[in-house]
Amino acid sequence: MTDTPWWKSAAIYQVYPRSFQDADGDGIGDLEGIRNRLGHLVELGVDALWISPIYPSPMADFGYDVADYCGVDPIFGTLADVDRLIAEAHARGLKLILDFVPNHSSDRHPWFVDSRSGRHAPKRDWYVWRDPGPGGGPPNNWVSNFGGPAWTYDEASGQYYHHAFLSEQPDLNWRNPEVRAAMIDALRFWLDRGVDGFRVDVLWHLIKDIDFRDNPPNPDYGPGMPDIARLLQVHSADQPEAIEVTRELRATLDAYPGDRVLIGELYLPFERLMAYYGPDLTGAQLPFNFHLILAPWNARGLARLIAEYERALPPGGWPNWVLGNHDQKRVASRLGRAQARVAAMLLLTLRGTPTLYYGDEIGLMDGVVPPEALRDPWALREPGVGGRDPCRTPMPWDDGPNAGFSAATPWLPLGDGATRDVAAEAADPRSMLALHRRLLALRRATPALALGAYETVAADGDLLAYQRRDGEARLLVVLNLGPRPATFEAGAPTRTLLSTHLDREGPEPAGALTLRADEGLVLAFAE
Numbered sequence: 001m002t003d004t005p006w007w008k009s010a011a012i013y014q015v016y017p018r019s020f021q022d023a024d025g026d027g028i029g030d031l032e033g034i035r036n037r038l039g040h041l042v043e044l045g046v047d048a049l050w051i052s053p054i055y056p057s058p059m060a061d062f063g064y065d066v067a068d069y070c071g072v073d074p075i076f077g078t079l080a081d082v083d084r085l086i087a088e089a090h091a092r093g094l095k096l097i098l099d100f101v102p103n104h105s106s107d108r109h110p111w112f113v114d115s116r117s118g119r120h121a122p123k124r125d126w127y128v129w130r131d132p133g134p135g136g137g138p139p140n141n142w143v144s145n146f147g148g149p150a151w152t153y154d155e156a157s158g159q160y161y162h163h164a165f166l167s168e169q170p171d172l173n174w175r176n177p178e179v180r181a182a183m184i185d186a187l188r189f190w191l192d193r194g195v196d197g198f199r200v201d202v203l204w205h206l207i208k209d210i211d212f213r214d215n216p217p218n219p220d221y222g223p224g225m226p227d228i229a230r231l232l233q234v235h236s237a238d239q240p241e242a243i244e245v246t247r248e249l250r251a252t253l254d255a256y257p258g259d260r261v262l263i264g265e266l267y268l269p270f271e272r273l274m275a276y277y278g279p280d281l282t283g284a285q286l287p288f289n290f291h292l293i294l295a296p297w298n299a300r301g302l303a304r305l306i307a308e309y310e311r312a313l314p315p316g317g318w319p320n321w322v323l324g325n326h327d328q329k330r331v332a333s334r335l336g337r338a339q340a341r342v343a344a345m346l347l348l349t350l351r352g353t354p355t356l357y358y359g360d361e362i363g364l365m366d367g368v369v370p371p372e373a374l375r376d377p378w379a380l381r382e383p384g385v386g387g388r389d390p391c392r393t394p395m396p397w398d399d400g401p402n403a404g405f406s407a408a409t410p411w412l413p414l415g416d417g418a419t420r421d422v423a424a425e426a427a428d429p430r431s432m433l434a435l436h437r438r439l440l441a442l443r444r445a446t447p448a449l450a451l452g453a454y455e456t457v458a459a460d461g462d463l464l465a466y467q468r469r470d471g472e473a474r475l476l477v478v479l480n481l482g483p484r485p486a487t488f489e490a491g492a493p494t495r496t497l498l499s500t501h502l503d504r505e506g507p508e509p510a511g512a513l514t515l516r517a518d519e520g521l522v523l524a525f526a527e
């Protein structure tokens with residue numbers, strides 16, 4: 001077990017830097033703020049933090065529009081602050097993962113400024129330029145993920161450039177070897193400074209159809225769905241060559257000591273997701289599995305989903321699970337607070353690396369963000385369908401001004417932070433925070449949970465039961481996904497190690513186990 005790479009048994013914690021902790025009093029979270037709060041992550045019991053982008057950016061998409069891949073935006077701090085954060089994280093036993101945004105840069109990046117300067121500019125081919133379509137409009141029917149055409153016309157040169165997101169986020173041309181080399185240099189810049197890995201933004205988008213064919217219509221499109229859902233993204237993303245690029249990124253990491261990890265953002269069905277592990281696992285170690293976010297929440301459906309995912313994994317491929325991130329409705333808002341505790345138990349007892357989203361450890365709900373406070377460019381472009389501000393509200397730490405997040409008015413309203421905070425949850429032995437700490441501690445102390453095999457035991461009514469096994473050691477997890485009590489026949493005497501209610505431990509009476517509404521149990525088999 002000693003040669004098991006750290007990222008297999010690790011729990012990862014995502015920090016959205018604007019919203020975690022503001023140290024310099026400008027109402028926006030920063031690197032120094034994160035450093036000041038590392039203690040929270042250590043007490044929580046996670047092993048690594050992933051920070052959403054901190055690079056210089058005009059912030060059209062809050063850092064996902066990068067103007068310099070080897071710098072730090074002054075809003076967040078300086079390079080010296082990154083170095084300090086890496087050093088202190090490492091000193092506290094935490095790994096640090098950066099966000100890498102290779103699909104597109106900012107339109108203010110000097111590369112794009114050059115590219116846009118004319119058809120014969122040295123970096124023209126670093127981005128995706130096409131002549132107008134036959135009728136004089138955009139080259140094809142591709143839609144931006146934030147709505148509207150995925151092409152913007154450049155008057156001066158008479159061509160369109162492609163952007164899978166905002167027009168301020170032009171797509172880089174990953175078929176151009178100079179682009180690849182420049183981006184790999186950027187990875188090395190951060191690897192040299194000691195970062196432990198990268199979460200790669202929209203990894204499946206990097207390569208587009210070489211002939212730029214039209215995407216077919218989506219037969220399931222209906223009113224109320226975002227514009228991007230009108231078409232199936234058959235030709236604009238997930239091309240076979242994206243796997244080659246993934247392998248090149250991975251090889252770059254592998255040239256460094258210490259099991260650096262490559263995590264891919266991939267919203268794909270299982271069979272396509274698996275391709276990103278690469279042949280012989282030479283691709284991403286953790287192609288993000290978002291299916292728990294997207295799946296309906298019921299026992300049979302979840303059991304099937306887990307089994308299908310486990311079955312689809314390539315030999316030796318390590319699983320991973322996610323309940324939320326900065327683009328999704330928060331888990332407590334999707335499922336309700338009581339069921340969010342069961343979801344946390346599921347996330348932290350499944351086989352595979354879990355990633356937690358900041359705030360979910362205290363059961364934070366989506367914030368109410370009034371229309372005049374909306375900041376997300378998607379929300380502003382497609383009102384009603386695309387708003388991501390509610391899941392990005394500031395982390396509430398205590399009952400101080402602005403919940404301890406900032407001395408100044410926060411960049412987004414506090415939302416749910418008015419009613420719960422880390423300090424109050426830390427003082428309550430049965431809080432959501434206490435549950436997360438217990439689950440993470442149990443996971444760390446129990447090889448069967450951290451690395452053991454997974455086996456579905458039952459999925460009946462609202463109950464989902466499974467075992468985790470490491471040699472002789474076996475643990476049973478029974479989750480009640482419903483609002484009514486339910487009974488489960490364990491078939492052998494059991495002992496509760498942990499209940500989501502945090503008020504139940506020790507030997508269970510003989511006979512069927514009774515679970516209360518929204519209760520989950522981790523059990524050992526009594527000898």
Ligand code: GLC
Pocket residue numbers: 061064065101165201202265326327
């Ligand atoms: C990813 C990010 C999202 C961003 C988009 C464009 O999906 O998670 O926040 O808007 O890529 O970079």
Ligand code: MG
Pocket residue numbers: 022023024025026027028029030075
């Ligand atoms: Mg600040």
